[in-house]
Amino acid sequence: MSRRRALVIGGSVGGLFAAHLLRSTGWDVSVFERASEDLAGRGAGIGTRPELFAVLRRIGIALDESMGIVRVRSRKYFAPGGDCLQELPLPSINSAWDRIYRPLRDAMPPESLHAGRALVRITRNDTVVEAVFSDDSVEQGDLLIGADGLHSTVRHACLPEAQPVYAGYVAWRGVLDESAMPSYVHADLFEHMSFTVAGHELLLCMPMPGRDDDTRVGRRRFHFIWFRPVAWDTELRDLCTDAHGVCHGVSIPPPLIRAEVIANLRATARTTLPPQMAALVEMAPQPLLQPIYDLVSPRVTIGRVALIGDAAFVARPHVATGITKAALDAQSLVDSLLAADGDLDKGLAAHNQKQQPFGRSLVERAQMLGSYLETSPKSTQAREAADFHRQPKNILREYGAAGSIHDAKPS
Ligand SMILES: Cc1cc2nc3c(=O)[nH]c(=O)nc-3n(C[C@H](O)[C@H](O)[C@H](O)COP(=O)(O)OP(=O)(O)OC[C@H]3O[C@@H](n4cnc5c(N)ncnc54)[C@H](O)[C@@H]3O)c2cc1C
Structure with a gap:
């Protein structure tokens, strides 16, 4: 048969x-x-x-550490001013999609x-x-x-x-190298999963393996996800419109995101997020936009x-x-x-x-x-x-x- x-x-x-x-x-x-x-x-x-x-x-x-996983020691919650208000010792294991x-x-x-x-x-x-x-x-x-x-x-x-069905908000995501993180940001955030809430927005960030699954200190990477409400018909289409005025629908290839959109994102981060997290948004080379x-x-x-x-x-x-x-x-x-x-x-x-x-x-x-x-x-x-x-x-x-x-x- x-x-x-x-x-x-x-x-x-x-x-x-x-x-x-x-x-x-x-x-x-x-x-x-x-x-x-x-x-x-x-x-x-x-x-x-x-x-x-x-x-x-x-x-x-x-999978083990030698093959590209990173351990998270605890979860932290930061106030907008940058103080850690709470810490929960909840270890977890992070990896990377690929x-x-x-x-x-x-x-x-x-x-x-x-x-x-x-x-x-x-x-x-x-x-x-x-x-x-x-x-x-x-x-x-x-x-x-x-x-x-x-x-x-x-x-x-x-x-x-x-x-x-669109949830009413998007996720901005960014990845940066551990070695590029300023020491005060690294000390507060690396090895933790950290959160902050500002109005109807949430940012969380955590470590991930480096390129080629490298998990050696200094070779790992760090990433953030920043959820922000965005109106479907107007704002989202504007975010997905490139510098030549071409609207790519309700998503956009990251390199085509307009420079002014990224500049606005970074300016908002500076005024609303804890400074450690604003620094992540500032330094991530190519933020990605993902409707939820x-x-x-x-x-x-x-x-x-x-x-x-x-x-x-x-x-x-x-x-x-x-x-x-x-x-x-x-x-x-x-x-x-x-x-x-x-x-x-x-x-x-x-x-x-x-x-x-x-x-x-x-x-x-x-x-x-x-x-x-x-x-x-x-x-x-x-x-x-x-x-x-x-x-x-x-x-x-x-x-x-x-x-x-x-x-x-x-x-
Ligand atoms: C902001 C965000 C954070 C996330 N965080 C996590 C997390 O922490 N942990 C976690 O587990 N998950 C997370 N996810 C979700 C995770 O990435 C997805 O759930 C997962 O990739 C789904 O896998 P899939 O194979 O079902 O679909 P996909 O990965 O979407 O793959 C579908 C595949 O089908 C192919 N395809 C599409 N149409 C056709 C066609 N007509 N013919 C042939 N091929 C086709 C596509 O090219 C694609 O390769 C997150 C997602 C988001 C948006």
Whole structure:
């Protein structure tokens, strides 16, 4: 009997987790990634969780300090004047997005990875899914996995009603070398995850591995994420308009961000942020702009199609679960198929029943954690959540904390 074949759309972390786990259970797997260039330059630092390391170990990838992780000793909350108001001894492990991506990609047989292949549509019946690519090539599989991110073509084809909803704020992100940090900034911030809240804005910052996974003192890097309310129709489009007056929609390649936009960002940092954090914004060579969205899919399986990772759900970054959720989605899918003992439809139904409520509750939890960033909370519950979650002690305890993912599990 020939092996079952899975077509995985999207060769980022979610697609690679699914590909490895399916291959380990005997599937023939092909991964199709739209980008023809290496994805390793994407992303910045990430928080990690034990669940992520467990899935990596199952695939045969072990991470330790020598391989690009950085330990965080505690969490700190800073007042606008620069005083540390609270410190919580909550150690954690930070890594970098490409530190997770690269070993996953390198461990895949090259013949299973097809870069530069963009899915344009799918057709399906009860047993076969057909994928059509932009070069008019066609592939068939018993299962198609949509791991194609927030603006998923697969989700759009199967669940057009599930659309990302703008959260009302953006994240400005920046990375700088440890060696470039002034000593007073380094002493206060490095080895900690630090926060400040100014009005409806939050900045958090933390260490991450250096280039080439270097974790030696002086070779590491540091990054910040600054959440700021931005009106969708007017302000965001202006931020995404380049120096030639070309509007790039609701995102913009970092080098095209206008110099005056960056200058304004830095000027605001100087007047509203603690001086240590303003210095980060001042010194980060190329800040990136990222609109924040919520995405909830009503189902994560549709016939022989499964959605995983950001294609299925996007929770705001406050729960810091994106990569771990992509890994857990892939694991749930493969374990559900295994438990169904060859009955593909039964396995997919079991996966949907388990993982859809999980994704939905993560999104809801992230909305609560970020409610104080919305300038006009939509409900009384959101207003109460905003008051609770903007308290320094609650920010330190709850932000991306281990509880986020466990509390989100359906009862
Ligand atoms: C501000 C911010 C902070 C974050 N912090 C953290 C954190 O601390 N911890 C954490 O775990 N996560 C974090 N994340 C989230 C994390 O980066 C994502 O959740 C994760 O990358 C999702 O992986 P994915 O494979 O599902 O999707 P993606 O990484 O988006 O990959 C989708 C892939 O599909 C490809 N693709 C798209 N369309 C097509 C097509 N038609 N055909 C073929 N290929 C296609 C794309 O090129 C892309 O490579 C953060 C995110 C943000 C915005």
